[in-house]
Amino acid sequence: MEFTQILNQYHQFIESSLKDRFFKHSHIEHLIRKYAHVFKIRKLGNSNENRSIHLLSWGEGKTKVLLWSQMHGNEPTGTMAIFDLLNFILQNLDKPEIIALQQNCSLHFIPMVNPDGAERFIRRNANQIDLNRDYLDAITIEASILKKIRDEINPDFGFNLHDQSTLWSVKNSLEPATISFLAPAYNEECSVNKVRERAMLVIADIYSTLSKFIPKNIGLFDETFEPRAFGDNFQKKGTSTLLIEAGGLQNDPEKQNIRKYYFLSILKGLLSISNQTYLNKSVEDYRAISSNAKQLYHIIIERVSVNGVETNMCLNFEENNLNHPNVWVVHDIGNTTGYNGYTKFLNGPFKILEYVEVDKEANFKLLKDNEIILVFKNGKLVDSTLQIN
Ligand SMILES: [Zn+2]
Secondary structure (H helix, E strand, O other): OOHHHHHHOHHHHOOOOOOOOOOOHHHHHHHHHHHOOOOEEEEEEEOOOOOEEEEEEEOOOOEEEEEEEOOOOOOOHHHHHHHHHHHHHHHOOOOHHHHHHHHHEEEEEEOOOOHHHHHHOOOOOOOOOOHHHOOOOOOOHHHHHHHHHHHHHOOOEEEEEEEOOOOOEEOOOOOEOOEEEEOOOOOOOOOOOHHHHHHHHHHHHHHHHHOOOOOOOEEEOOOOOOOOOHHHHHHHOOOEEEEEEEOOOOOOOOOOOHHHHHHHHHHHHHHHHHHOHHHHOOHHHHHOOOEEEOOEEEEEEEEEEEOOEEEEEEEEEEOOOOOOOOEEEEEEEOOOOOOEEEEEEOOOOEEOOOOOOOOOEOOOEEEEOOEEEEEEEOOEEEOOOOOOO
């Protein structure tokens, strides 16, 4: 498939009713009805607060793939990308590669595993439990639903779709880690068996396409074994599992560009599985992808006179949930060598007259030549067009 062309035509299949990161379960429940004529829709159960969780299935092939999104309620990019993909499939049912996908694979999608968390825009569910640390007990309804459906379908491949902090950077480029991948480990030693290797090869194949578009913005997530997580345990159970994480991208706080690269990653991954092109890749190709690092701030101000010294200063935008105000926090004052910023104020010297405390809400005016450049009041950015990430 010609991926440049697909990206250029994104407006034709984007699920345009999902405009930002704050859509709720009621919207998803309504939306899935439109796929009922092509996809098999099955209700898997209800969340703790009685919100339905559905499985959408399509394809008659023997290679089974399970894709699930938003185990963490405030991580919606995978859900947006799934709906864009469903639309893309619907519009391209007559295309040779989609016909092949249908014949080679059976795809099973669960958009929004944690609807109660999405309702509050928080990571955890209504029990305040992190579903992705609940594999072993499956004490939450939602984790138990996901665990059961994997055991029932016994998929060959799994796509575990998440968002990560926008403060992750790619180690080699210091640019935002817009899309990160991981073939999760299935033991402490991070061994590589056939199951995990297959996931690595698919990721390497996705990378070969995605890196044509965002070469500096792709990283590998930390592979430390997490015995409580789903990806690690699915890998252990024989499902070659890929973790995909959406991070940040310049000028894209609502992740409307990122969703395109996320969609592209899933589509390429599925085509790679369908056409088995991943077999042309190696574990070395996977290992060659740069790792993630946390060397990024939302704002860096260089050469600022503050608290009696001239140095650099970093701020991050902290987003909690809908019930708490989102605030700018001062994260560091001092040397910033080795760090990058989404927004950088480089043409100092700047000056701050107020005393500034680290790890506190920003509460100051930034001056240049005695003119006010930025005003923060109790963590809020006042009178500025500065875009946040
Ligand atoms: Zn997550």
